[in-house]
Amino acid sequence: MLLLLLLTNAFVLLPWAGAGRIIGGREAEAHSRPYMAYLEVKNKTNSTVCGGFLIRPDAVLSAAHCVDMKGTVKVTVILGAHNVRKQEQSQQKIPVVKKVIHPEYSRKDLKNDIVLLKLKEKANITKNVQCISIAENHECVRAGDLCTVSGWGWTSKKKVLSDVLMEVDLEVQNEEMCEELSSKYQRQSMICVGEEDSKTLAAPGDSGGPLVCNEKAHGIVSHGCGGRLSPDVFTRISHFEPWIRKKLKGFSRKSISCSPSSD
Template structure:
């Protein structure tokens, strides 16, 4: 199974079969103008989520690294050419230098865009956590993406979203050998089968008006909780890296 874990909410009714998804819902079109659809090539064409953090930088997961990366901003239905869409090639993918794909440590990557995005109602930057920002178990935040709706169900054309609860770290340390509470967040109530899933990797975990996490990994069954990269830990690297690469860009 592929390691990508993307978004989808699925609540099973008493008579539902394991693959039937009935809990997630379509997002209001363009209500998440920071969302990015990231397509790349590895062994075959793949996609991830991402989000705009600067006019020419998208943040995503490091395990979404591939060749010929293209970002689509301002999208709701990614299978049609909407007038709001901006399709921009990636100039330089910048995975975290300490990324390790075995335990998915430091699973974060900046994508420097070839051209700056044009900001408007459908394309906007989302804020990053500040030093004093705190998130804790019990808080309910949201994830959105174009990921699969179930183990055997393909991803939808239109952006979907779901609200998920932050869990105690113990819920993930008991399930994942490499979970580290310093730079990861445990997300998704294990009693609700409501979660991100394949294709949602790299998408933002949004609390209030800020991106607090990045969809990273979990069990291939799609059952929560799952592990998200804790953005706050990486903000100094993000800012330092964007500044360095922008200084290298010809003016």
């Protein structure tokens, strides 16, 4: 159900594809998650889709592996969508003019899997397009916390993508579970989410989408753990919050409000 990374006919299957898939969720109420972003990512030969989320009118947060392609990579963000196969009046389609991948991102093991995308123009904040707050440096989720992930990824293991936004509730797990399954798991910068071998999980096409706990984005859909469908590994936003704030200042030194415009 969620979108980790959509790969169709001409797409290249990358090593991390298949992680973070959401199977067994439900259709989200239309426009109930106005911060969600649908990412179309292309280079000269390949195309993928991912999820993301609006954290400022000019900035979207996603997973670095979503834009990790050779050559010139073009990213387009669609905001305000429920059904991505329709031209809904609520949709805003905005090109990305700058991609800031974390300097210590690792393609091999997906450490520091985070990217900040600068939009060509500020999004028009409406009831269907809004920002979401991100976890601050001192905030963290704990084992047992119930969070929600949403996206347009696979709705089944048959690799069928969803036209409409889907969502699923997932439980934060003890760190030990992911540590036992993968030696690459890092507590400081990752979150272990979803029961082992669960039938509800995040899926290809959902990569880059947010893990929302108590109305804040605490994680980013990254990859599966130890080659399994679940649990999933999410990038821990609180660990990267200082880096995010620093880079946002580079986008614009002026304070940019997420309130609806007055015009």
